[in-house]
Amino acid sequence: MAFEHGVILPNFGSGATPQGVLHVTEAAERLGFDSVWTTEHLLVGPEAVDPYATVLDSLTVLAWLAGRTERVALGTSIVILPLHHPIRLAKETATLQQISGGRLKLGVGVGWHEDEFRSFGVPFAGRGRRTDESIRLLRALWRGESSFAGELWSFEDATARPLPDPPPEIWIGGRSVRRALELGDVWHPTRISPDGLREVKGEHAKLRIVPRTAAEHVDGLREAGADGVVVSFGTEPNEIVAAMERFELS
Numbered sequence: 001m002a003f004e005h006g007v008i009l010p011n012f013g014s015g016a017t018p019q020g021v022l023h024v025t026e027a028a029e030r031l032g033f034d035s036v037w038t039t040e041h042l043l044v045g046p047e048a049v050d051p052y053a054t055v056l057d058s059l060t061v062l063a064w065l066a067g068r069t070e071r072v073a074l075g076t077s078i079v080i081l082p083l084h085h086p087i088r089l090a091k092e093t094a095t096l097q098q099i100s101g102g103r104l105k106l107g108v109g110v111g112w113h114e115d116e117f118r119s120f121g122v123p124f125a126g127r128g129r130r131t132d133e134s135i136r137l138l139r140a141l142w143r144g145e146s147s148f149a150g151e152l153w154s155f156e157d158a159t160a161r162p163l164p165d166p167p168p169e170i171w172i173g174g175r176s177v178r179r180a181l182e183l184g185d186v187w188h189p190t191r192i193s194p195d196g197l198r199e200v201k202g203e204h205a206k207l208r209i210v211p212r213t214a215a216e217h218v219d220g221l222r223e224a225g226a227d228g229v230v231v232s233f234g235t236e237p238n239e240i241v242a243a244m245e246r247f248e249l250s
Helices: 018-031 046-052 058-066 086-099 114-120 127-142 177-183 194-203 215-223 237-246
Strands: 004-008 035-038 073-076 104-109 169-173 186-188 212-214 228-232
Touching: 018 035, 018 058, 018 237, 035 058, 046 114, 058 073, 058 086, 086 104, 086 127, 104 127, 127 169, 127 177, 169 177, 177 186, 194 215, 212 215, 215 228
Parallel strands: 004 035, 004 228, 035 073, 073 104, 104 169, 169 186, 212 228
Antiparallel strands: none
C-alpha cells in the first residue's frame, strides 16, 4: 500500500471560514494529497479557547466538501466519539459515505477536555468503555444488523439504511494500541516519536499507523515505519497552501 499523505484543514481557529477550508481542499486535490481532515471540538472551556473557540462542524464541512471534490478522501481527525450518540452518528456517516462516493475515513477518539464532557452531561470517567461500545454499535448498524445488546445502548427488530458500501474505515486516535487492534482499521496517534512508532511496529507489524504530525517530523516517522501521515501545516489557509506547495510528496 502506498504511503498516504493527508492534510489537516483549517476548520478551527479564530480565522476559520468555509472559503479557507475550500482553498486548502482544492490545493490538496491539485497537488496530489490523498486526503483532507477536519478537527472537532463542540463546546470548550477556558483552557481550550485557544485555538478551539471557533470550530466549523466536522461532518457538516466534509459533507459540503464531498460535493466540491472528486478524488481526495474526507477524514475526521478526530470525532470525539463519547460525545455523540452512536445511532445518530451511524446514520450521518453512512449518508456521508454514500454522497461522497465511498471517500469517508472516520477518525475517532475518547477526548481529553473534561469541561466539554461536563457541559454535555457525559461522564469523563469511563469514556474509553463508552467509545468501545460506540464503535461496535457503528459497525453493527453499518452491517445492517437489526439487534444490538450493549451496556449503554440496545435495540431489537430495528432497521437503519442506507448501508455504507464499503463501510468507512475507522481510524483510532489517541494512545490506545489495543483499541486500534481490536476495533479499528488504522491507528492514528497525534503525539508519537519515531522510536515509539518503531516499537509498536515491531510488536504489531500488520497494524497500519498514520500519525497526525507536523511537517518537520514526517521523514523521521516514515523511516520508523509509518504507513502515512496527516500533516498539520497551521491554521492560516494561504500559509497552509504555500507550505503544501513546498512539501515533497513521495
